[in-house]
Amino acid sequence: MAGWNERVTDLSIASTMTFDDVACAFPASLQEALELMADEKTRGRLLAGGTDLMVQWESGVLAMPERAVSVKALPELRTIEETEADVIIGASVTHMDIRRSPLTQKHVPSLVDAAATIGGFQIQTMGTIGGSVANASPAGDLAPSLMITDGAVVLASVRGEREVPITAFWTGYRKTDMQPDELIVRFRLPKMPEGYREAWRKLGPRQAQAISKVMGSCRGCVEGGVVKSFRVAIGSVAPTCVRLYDVEKWIEGKKLNEGTLAEAEKRTSDSITPIADIRSTAEYRKWVTGRIVRGFLEQFADQ
Amino acid sequence: MVMAVKELGTLHSVGKGIPRLDADEKVRGLAQYADDLNVPGAWYGFVVRSPVAHGRLRGLKKDPGFDWSQVVVVTPEDIPGNNIVDLMGRDMPFIAHDVIQYLGEPVALVAAASRHLARVAGSHIRADIEELPPLLTLQDMVARYKEDPAQLHELASQTIRKGDTEKALSEADMVVEQEYSAGHQEQLYIEPQGMVAIPESDGTMFIHGSMQCPYYINPELCETLDIPPEKLRVKQSAVGGAFGGKEEFPTLLAGYCALLALKAKRPIKIIYDRNQDILYTTKRHPSWSRYRVGVMKDGTIHAIQTEFLLDGGAYTTLSPVVMYRGILHAAMGYRCENVAIDGHVYRTNTFPNGAFRGFGAPQALWAWESMIDELAEACGMTPHEFRLKNCLHQGDSTPTGGILRDSVGSPTVLEKTLERANFSEKLKQCSHGRRGEKKWYGIGLSFFAHGSGFTGDGEARIKAKVALDLEPGDDGKPVVNVRVSSTEMGQGTCTILPQVAADALSIDIRHTAYPMPDTFKVPDSGPTVASRTAMVVGSTIFSAGKKMKAELEAFVSAELFDGQPVVLEQDRFCGSYGDKEMSFEEAAAQYLSRKGSLRVYDQFKLPEFIKWNQKTFEGDAYPAYAWGCNVAELEVDTLTFEIRVTRVTSYWDIGRLLNPVLAKGQVEGGLVQALGYAMLEKIEIKNGKYDADRMQTYVIPTTLDIPEMDLHFVEFPYEHAQPGAKGVGEIPMDGLAPAIANALVQATGIRMRDLPITPEKLFQMMHEEKTA
């Protein structure tokens, strides 16, 4: 709020800067980007697809910075690769890249399903996985599918690289474990083991271009009606996306029947305390999260 | 059942799916919208607004540290005339000077060389306001109404009385009572509001921009600017959607621009961004209806008593007429000799609510068509049996005692829709909330009429005037220009009116054109609202075209064909002796070179037998009605209570189809807008402000949300307004919400009486039912 009058009524005058006033650097390599970020005098707001930032700047939710550093085109951040155990996704990989890659389709299928529900084609083509994760919104649709892999965020600075477990990366509402000189370079996601399945469910107000009311992913394995393994994460019901460890632990080893399904549903609902906002009510979110988890288990049981 | 129409002639353009005449320039990006207008020397205007919803303005403070020499500021003292927006009430100022009635009410106007600087300057002006408690929501308004209406500030009221309703209610076998409500709806046209005011050297103020009704702005602004009407020129730029949102609101924007232009002595442009457009323009009125309806055991409706309340927002604006249309539709469609309706509009401290496609009818019909299903149930009848038993037929009388003389699509549209949708069979397959199913299926019905043209005495007062000009076109060839103030805003006016003119003259449509309305060039054919253009303006053009045809035939006969009788048919003048023939183009060129251009005027006249009492609301509220019937099918996911409308089947009688492709487009678009109203769109008020203020938070349907649509027309042309159209603009908005609510009952057993219909509400009501 740069104006003299604190009680302005338009979002449009909340910021008295325009995007033209932002000095944007386009480093040619990762090393150059890290060096820019290392020095307070050249450091700028990291900018990938800009699909979150441009909106937040325009609406005044975020003040426009003096400087920005664009990482979208850095070749080091644009690849999807695999090792024996993991899929490695660069931070500037777009949602559309994720949808189209055979590696992600095979090894992290719910991430592909999630990416397909983000915005529309334009947003999927501009928006990146790094931007989505760094934006740290509890409604970020990629979060649950990342969490259930028990994978890691790889951060880099001139000081070197470090890995943070995805489950520990978001420290609060729109807060992350990143340092000011760091950027996300890639994600290391353990592949879905043989015989396992993943599922994704998003509830939004409409069929596309929808911010989630509640969404979640699970990875698991059910054999002979008995849950061998089950990991589940839910977004939009807490300040960050959450893993439901208690429910996971409780259901593992249980035979799926109406009794255990109902209990899993109840335990799920009991384990969260969502809030009401413009998209949904607290009561519905609490109830429907239980229903989604039940739906996941039913889906696995059907196999 | 299509009637014989007198003197219609053969139709060659009317009835054909002629591509929109504006399609080419719009597809190529050539159309000039308000923001595209390049106005040399223009500055940008900005509106400084009250940050509180209700209060007393003590004064304005300007930051002494800001360089004011680079901007122009307008406050009430700068207004040359009266600080009044001359709509139905004269209670709204252009710039607040005393009481603040809504959050966002203008307290000053600013202009500067850049949009950015104007905004920055605006943030250096502070209104000093003594806050008063506001009344913000429909819920609070209704609570006060139930307690004691005297606590509310009434902006308008009206009653309808037929028979003896109290007595009839006491005679009825059963009396069913229910309440329904619906919230705001934003028009969300693609192009936000935008306007330019250009002060010209001769003292003319030229207003150019996005609008539906050029002749609203002139004369409404004359009093404020203190200039005579002939010094106020208003021209429409290309309009990217309006839906009523550009009916009365553009007067405000034109006023802001013009007031700044007078002081700055240069052109001023204001283009709202989406956030401003949602926060500070009109919306559909939130509504509340309460019914007490007496029915007999055999399923006849014996008495209808209803109250219809609208949340008017801060000022009167057009709210009285919106309420009139609401009450005129609140008991429409069915036979009943005892009707008592009370309509009220009350003030709340939000932006004044205003015109939006349907204009009160969607609110009224949402309640009434839900109520009809509840009545059917009370009588132990199916929704369709009850409607077939009670619906109006030709010769029946409406709630105001008007007689449905002709062009009555009831019960045809109802019967045909039921058959097409296989309604009675599918009704038996509904789930009624049965346990153990993955999806619940439901089917629901609604049946409704929409009055064509202005409500009540409107058309008689306006007397729509049109002109046709035969003149040289840009290419020098003769062209018949349709001169009307009726605007193109995406709905097809600029195509259907030339179609009508072409057929009246019996010429090819390529000889006709529709120039953008400009009040210095066109007569006042009235505003482009109320589903009136096709019927009222179309028929007036038709008769003007017939006049021009006769004039040209006389000319060709006398001056070119040696006095033999001549007819113009299918683009050719033919002498009756069979020896002479001439193309329209050639003869018209002859006319232009010998006599100069030809202007023909005409004026709309209601048929003599249309009688209306504007005080008592008795008689023919509308000259004719369009009729529609919707069947909605839906599925509820029993895991999450997500609701998906899968299919809509409907028949429409909109009179003669002028252009079936455009008509279908209107119906499809209207149904999508109605789907949003029914299931998605909502605005709540947080701290005096709308919580949904961007497209991120104001959620409308996407293409993926649209159900399969099976749409059909049956034509009952309206003989007294040839070629017989009755209007299609609004009726598609009217009936989908209740059809969906009625389907939801069949699917789940839950009756939703408040819009929108959401999974959250379904969950809450299911839960309450279980615990009850």
Ligand SMILES: Cc1cc2nc3c(=O)[nH]c(=O)nc-3n(C[C@H](O)[C@H](O)[C@H](O)COP(=O)(O)OP(=O)(O)OC[C@H]3O[C@@H](n4cnc5c(N)ncnc54)[C@H](O)[C@@H]3O)c2cc1C
């Ligand atoms: C119309 C629309 C619809 C949308 N729909 C959805 C939806 O359905 N679901 C959904 O989840 N999201 C949606 N979004 C949000 C958005 O598209 C995603 O969150 C997107 O992935 C953000 O990526 P980006 O590259 O555009 O990020 P940017 O906007 O460029 O950046 C976002 C944040 O990440 C930081 N950042 C970017 N790159 C890095 C990096 N390498 N390291 C560290 N920090 C970094 C930036 O500084 C900023 O704080 C939508 C957005 C829009 C505009």
